[in-house]
Amino acid sequence: MTFPAQVFLLFFAVVNFFIFLKAFYECKTKQNAFGLTPRLTLIGAFVWGDAVIFGLFWTLVSIVVLFLNDWLLFWLIMSLFWVVRSVGETIYWFNQQFSTLDRNPPKHMKGYSIFQNDSIWFVYQIIWQCVTVVSLVFAVYFGWLWLQSL
Incomplete structure (x- = not known):
């Protein structure tokens, strides 16, 4: 895997982890699971409830792919x-x-x-x-x- 691909995956993992944290806060604390998230469509998340799952999913996928190179x-x-x-x-x-x-x-x-x-x-x-x-x-x-x- 090329260095730019590794950098992209690391960045993607970190961003998605922060998405997961923000989404968890929106769902648990603000009870906003159905709040729309148009900026997160590229990771498949249309509402904050989606973003909890997909943020964690894409973080883990990125880490596994980095590990497997x-x-x-x-x-x-x-x-x-x-x-x-x-x-x-x-x-x-x-x-x-x-x-x-x-x-x-x-x-x-x-x-x-x-x-x-x-x-x-x-x-x-x-x-x-x-x-x-x-x-x-x-x-x-x-x-x-x-x-x-x-």
């Missing part, structure tokens, strides 16, 4: 994570479309100015399906590269 393994884990996360989000938005609960009122959703009714739900489903496809392609590609490197 395997940059491709990091990208394989990242792509597989996004396969699972995006499938989960697709299911979530599908269920939201038919739910009587109003957790995410359509008028508060990004994109509502273009898709002004319940159609916003299928737009979110399709977006996450696209993320699933891209993540699967990357997972296959990085898996193939990783297996070749063994």
Whole structure:
């Protein structure tokens, strides 16, 4: 693994550990588990409750990958994570479309100015399906590269 990759992973581990600590505080002390975290989308966290788990997850992944000195393994884990996360989000938005609960009122959703009714739900489903496809392609590609490197 190159030195810049090692620096990135160390930085990623430290940042995610601080995300974990902040998220734990938000959930435990402020009881804000459902507070939105738009800046943490890249690690898969949409609310503080997500950030508790994913902050710790990405910290541990980074440490293990650093220990194994395997940059491709990091990208394989990242792509597989996004396969699972995006499938989960697709299911979530599908269920939201038919739910009587109003957790995410359509008028508060990004994109509502273009898709002004319940159609916003299928737009979110399709977006996450696209993320699933891209993540699967990357997972296959990085898996193939990783297996070749063994």
